[in-house]
Amino acid sequence: MSHAELVTVKFWWESLPDDRAAEVVCSHCHAPLRVEDVAPRPGPGYPDGLLSRPDVRDRFGLDAPPDDRTA
8 A cells, every 4th residue: 555545634725726745843943843753741731630640641751740740
């Protein structure tokens, strides 16, 4: 199966006559972000009750106490 056959959604740029590839970039330096270079971290609104669970803390790679949030 080719890569083209795996595409399930295309992004269509309304002002151009064809589809485009989406790219996520850093809002500060505009460098492309690759999935290998980013990691999810809980934000200020993440439920405290979930952050105390060992499985959730492990998923986020957190070692600090639940009240030490670095986003």
